[in-house]
Amino acid sequence: MLRSNTEHIFKIIQIVIEFDNWSLFFLFFFTILFFIIKAIQDFFAAPSFEPKREIQFIKKIFHIQIREIIYIFRGAKAMESFFYRSKMSGDLMRYDGRVAIVTGAGAGLGREYALLLAERGAKVVVNDLGGTNSGEGASTRAADLVVNEIKSKGGIAVADYNSVVDGAKVVETAIDNFGRVDIVINNAGILRDRSILKISDQDWDLVHDVHLKGSFKVTQAAWPHMKKQNYGRIIMTSSNSGIYGNFGQANYSAAKMGLIGLANTVAIEGDKYNIHCNVIIPTAASRLTQGILPDMLFDELKPQLIAPVVAYLCHKLCEDNGTYIESAAGWAAKVHSVRGKGCVLRTSIEQDIVTPEYVRDVWSKVTNMKDAQHVDNIAEVSGHLIQVLENLQDRKLNDFEDDFKFSAKDLILYALGIGATVKDANDLRFLYENDADFQPIPSFFVLPGLLLSMSTNLVSSALPEGKADLTNILHGEQYLEICDDIPTSGSLTSTGEVFDVMDKGSGAVVVTNTNSFDENGRLLVKNQSSIFVVGAGKFGGKKNPVNGVIPILPAPKRSPDFTIQYKTSKDQAALYRLSGDLNPLHIDPNFSLIAGYKIPILHGLCSMGFSVRAVLAKYANNNSSLFKCVKVRFAAPIIPGQTLKIDMWKEGKRIHFVTSIVETGKNVIIGAYMDLKEITAKL
Numbered sequence: 001m002l003r004s005n006t007e008h009i010f011k012i013i014q015i016v017i018e019f020d021n022w023s024l025f026f027l028f029f030f031t032i033l034f035f036i037i038k039a040i041q042d043f044f045a046a047p048s049f050e051p052k053r054e055i056q057f058i059k060k061i062f063h064i065q066i067r068e069i070i071y072i073f074r075g076a077k078a079m080e081s082f083f084y085r086s087k088m089s090g091d092l093m094r095y096d097g098r099v100a101i102v103t104g105a106g107a108g109l110g111r112e113y114a115l116l117l118a119e120r121g122a123k124v125v126v127n128d129l130g131g132t133n134s135g136e137g138a139s140t141r142a143a144d145l146v147v148n149e150i151k152s153k154g155g156i157a158v159a160d161y162n163s164v165v166d167g168a169k170v171v172e173t174a175i176d177n178f179g180r181v182d183i184v185i186n187n188a189g190i191l192r193d194r195s196i197l198k199i200s201d202q203d204w205d206l207v208h209d210v211h212l213k214g215s216f217k218v219t220q221a222a223w224p225h226m227k228k229q230n231y232g233r234i235i236m237t238s239s240n241s242g243i244y245g246n247f248g249q250a251n252y253s254a255a256k257m258g259l260i261g262l263a264n265t266v267a268i269e270g271d272k273y274n275i276h277c278n279v280i281i282p283t284a285a286s287r288l289t290q291g292i293l294p295d296m297l298f299d300e301l302k303p304q305l306i307a308p309v310v311a312y313l314c315h316k317l318c319e320d321n322g323t324y325i326e327s328a329a330g331w332a333a334k335v336h337s338v339r340g341k342g343c344v345l346r347t348s349i350e351q352d353i354v355t356p357e358y359v360r361d362v363w364s365k366v367t368n369m370k371d372a373q374h375v376d377n378i379a380e381v382s383g384h385l386i387q388v389l390e391n392l393q394d395r396k397l398n399d400f401e402d403d404f405k406f407s408a409k410d411l412i413l414y415a416l417g418i419g420a421t422v423k424d425a426n427d428l429r430f431l432y433e434n435d436a437d438f439q440p441i442p443s444f445f446v447l448p449g450l451l452l453s454m455s456t457n458l459v460s461s462a463l464p465e466g467k468a469d470l471t472n473i474l475h476g477e478q479y480l481e482i483c484d485d486i487p488t489s490g491s492l493t494s495t496g497e498v499f500d501v502m503d504k505g506s507g508a509v510v511v512t513n514t515n516s517f518d519e520n521g522r523l524l525v526k527n528q529s530s531i532f533v534v535g536a537g538k539f540g541g542k543k544n545p546v547n548g549v550i551p552i553l554p555a556p557k558r559s560p561d562f563t564i565q566y567k568t569s570k571d572q573a574a575l576y577r578l579s580g581d582l583n584p585l586h587i588d589p590n591f592s593l594i595a596g597y598k599i600p601i602l603h604g605l606c607s608m609g610f611s612v613r614a615v616l617a618k619y620a621n622n623n624s625s626l627f628k629c630v631k632v633r634f635a636a637p638i639i640p641g642q643t644l645k646i647d648m649w650k651e652g653k654r655i656h657f658v659t660s661i662v663e664t665g666k667n668v669i670i671g672a673y674m675d676l677k678e679i680t681a682k683l
C-alpha cells in the first residue's frame with residue numbers, strides 16, 4: 001500500500017512542480033495530512049480488535065509514515081532542482097556563434113568537451129590523430145565517431161586528423177569550415193611511463209612534442225585570429241603528475257608542468273586582446289589511474305563531471321585568466337602557488353657574505369609557510385627584492401621577525417622560574433590561572449625579544465666581518481617596557497633591529513631593539529638589550545651610545561628605603577630555562593666549566609625577574625598593571641641556591657634598585673630602576 005501511495009504522490013509532485021514553489025510547500029502539508037488520514041482509516045478498517053493496536057497505529061504515523069515522507073521529500077528535492085534548472089533555461093550558458101577546437105577529442109575528456117560545447121551551440125573541430133580507441137583492428141576513426149554523435153544530436157562539428165604538432169593545420173580546419181576560432185582546448189596527450197633512468201631521448205621528445213609543443217603550436221596558430229576578433233578562450237591541460245610528481249612519469253610530469261608555465265605567459269600576453277588562458281588539471285579515469293585508485297573512486301572519475309568546468313572556463317562570462325583549476329569526480333578547486341615570507345640572510349649592504357651555516361641556522365625561517373602568500377606577477381617579485389635591499393640600506397631590519405605564542409601555562413612556569421611560590425598567598429595570582437586576579441609577571445615579556453635574537457643573526461650581523469665570534473657574549477643591559485594592557489595568553493609578533501654598535505676596546509656592544517605586537521597589531525612590549533661581545537672590539541668604532549640607548553641610573557646615595565631577600569633554589573636555573581633560554585651554560589656542568597664557571601650559573605634575566613617581583617610586592621600591590629618599565633645592568637652571575645638581596649629606593653614613581661648576593665656580597669644587578677604607572681594609595 002505504501003509503495004502505491006508513494007507513486008501516487010510522485011505523480012502529484014510532478015504536476016504541482018510545474019507551478020511554483022509555494023505549491024510544493026502546500027503539497028507537503030497535504031501529504032502529511034494524507035498519511036495521517038490514511039492511518040486513521042486503516043485503524044478503523046482493521047478486521048478485528050488486536051492488542052497493542054494503538055501502539056502500532058502510533059508507530060505507523062510516527063515511524064513508517066515519516067520514512068515515507070522523507071522518501072518523497074528527497075524525490076521532490078531532486079525534481080525541484082530539475083525544475084529550477086529548466087526554469088533558468090533563459091540563462092543557459094550557450095556558445096552560439098563560437099567555434100571551438102578540441103584536441104584529442106576522440107575519446108575521454110576531449111570527447112566530453114566536444115559533446116558539451118556542441119550541445120550548447122558551438123561549432124566544434126573534433127581533432128584526433130585518427131587512432132582507434134582500443135588500438136586494435138577497428139578502422140573507424142575516433143574523431144568521426146564523435147562528429148557523428150554530435151551531428152546525430154543536431155550539433156555542428158567537423159573532424160580533424162592532424163597531429164597537434166601541426167597546429168596550423170588544425171586551426172586551418174576551423175577556419176576553412178567555420179571561418180573563425182574562439183576556443184582552443186589543448187587536451188591531446190599521450191602516456192607511456194618509465195622511470196627516469198630508462199627514458200630515451202626520443203621518448204622525452206615525443207612527450208614534449210605532443211603535450212607541450214602541440215599545445216604551443218595550436219595556440220600560436222589560433223592567436224592571430226583571436227587577436228583580430230579581440231576574443232579568445234584557451235585551455236591548457238596540466239596534470240597532478242606535474243604539480244605533485246608521479247613515479248615513472250618524468251617526461252610526462254615535465255611536459256605537464258611546462259604547460260603551466262606556457263599558460264602563465266599566454267595569459268599575460270593575451271590580456272590586452274581579451275584572450276584568456278586557463279589551465280585544467282583533471283583526474284579522470286584512465287589507464288593511468290586504473291588499478292592505482294580504489295574502485296569506488298575510479299568509478300567516480302567520470303570525464304563528463306569535468307567537462308562543465310572546462311566549458312565554464314571557455315565561456316565569455318568567465319573572467320579568469322591564468323587560473324589553474326583542479327577537478328575530478330564532480331569537484332573543482334583553484335590551485336595556486338604561494339611563497340613564504342622568507343628570511344634575509346644578510347643585514348647590511350656592506351656585509352655581503354652569506355654562509356651555509358647561517359642558512360642552516362635560519363632554515364626554519366626560510367621554509368616557514370605560515371604567512372605564505374600568492375604572488376600575482378613577476379613585478380611583485382622584483383618589487384619585493386628591491387624592498388629588501390632598501391631595508392638593508394636603511395639598516396631597517398624589519399625582516400627579523402618572530403612569533404611568540406604564550407598561554408597561562410607559560411606565565412605560570414615563568415613565575416615559578418623567578419621564585420613565585422604558593423607559600424605566599426599573594427603569589428597565587430601569578431601561579432593559578434583561575435585566580436580572580438590571575439596576571440603575568442611583566443618581566444615575562446623579555447622572552448619574545450630574547451627568542452628573536454637567539455634565532456637570528458641580529459647580533460652578529462651588526463659587527464664587522466670577522467668580529468662576529470658569538471661564543472663569548474654577555475648579556476650587558478636590558479630594558480623592558482610594557483606599552484599596553486597585557487593579556488594572559490595570545491600570540492605576539494616581534495620585530496627586531498640593531499639599534500647601535502659601540503667599540504669598547506675589550507669588546508663590542510651591540511644594542512638591539514625589539515617591538516612585540518599582538519594579533520591586532522597593537523604594540524605591547526618594547527625591549528632593548530645590550531649584548532657585550534667579548535673580544536670583538538678595536539674595530540675603530542665609536543665608543544659612546546647614540547640617542548635612544550636607554551642609560552642606567554645610579555641609586556640614591558642614602559641607605560635603601562626597603563630591602564627584600566629571596567633565597568633561590570638549587571634548581572632555579574633548571575626551572576627557569578624551561579621558559580625558553582635553553583643555553584647549556586645554565587645547566588650543563590661540562591659546558592659551564594668550558595665557559596669558566598665551576599657551577600652552571602643562573603640566568604641574568606632570572607635575577608631580573610626576582611627583582612621585578614620584589615618591587616611589585618613592595619611598591620605596586622603585587623599588581624602587574626602598575627608596571628611601566630624596567631632597566632637593569634648585569635654585573636656578575638649568581639649561582640642557583642644563593643640568596644638575592646634587592647635594595648630599593650623610592651623616588652616618586654621610580655624605584656631604583658640594586659640586587660646583590662647575600663652569601664658573597666657581590667652585586668648582580670646595578671644601575672637599575674623600575675618605573676610604575678602610579679603609586680598605590682596604600683604606600
Ligand SMILES: *[C@@H]1O[C@H](CO)[C@@H](O)[C@H](O)[C@H]1NC(C)=O
Pocket residue numbers: 190191192193194195198199200203204206207251252
Ligand atoms: C616517457 O618516457 C618513457 C621511457 O623512455 C617512454 O616509454 C614513454 O613512452 C614516454 N612517455 C610518453 C608519453 O611518450
Ligand SMILES: *[C@@H]1O[C@H](CO)[C@@H](O)[C@H](O)[C@H]1NC(C)=O
Pocket residue numbers: 267271272274319320321322
Ligand atoms: C587576466 O588575469 C589577470 C591576473 O589573473 C587579471 O589581473 C586581468 O584582469 C585578467 N584579464 C582580463 C582581461 O580579465
Ligand SMILES: *[C@@H]1O[C@H](CO)[C@@H](O)[C@H](O)[C@H]1NC(C)=O
Pocket residue numbers: 446447448449450451452453458475478496497511512513514527528529605
Ligand atoms: C629583548 O630582550 C632579550 C633578553 O635580554 C634580549 O636577548 C633581546 O636581544 C632583546 N631583543 C632585542 C632584539 O632587543
Ligand SMILES: *[C@@H]1O[C@H](CO)[C@@H](O)[C@H](O)[C@H]1NC(C)=O
Pocket residue numbers: 588589590
Ligand atoms: C661531562 O663530561 C663527562 C666526562 O667527559 C662525561 O662523562 C659526562 O657524560 C658529561 N656530562 C654531560 C652532561 O654531558
Ligand SMILES: *[C@@H]1O[C@H](CO)[C@@H](O)[C@H](O)[C@H]1NC(C)=O
Pocket residue numbers: 424425426427616617618620621622
Ligand atoms: C605582595 O605579595 C607578597 C608575597 O606574597 C607579600 O609578601 C606582599 O605583602 C604583597 N604586597 C602587598 C602590597 O600586598
Ligand SMILES: *[C@@H]1O[C@H](CO)[C@@H](O)[C@H](O)[C@H]1NC(C)=O
Pocket residue numbers: 437621623624625626
Ligand atoms: C591593578 O591596578 C589597576 C590599575 O590601577 C587596577 O585597575 C586594578 O584593579 C588593580 N588590580 C588589582 C588586582 O589590584
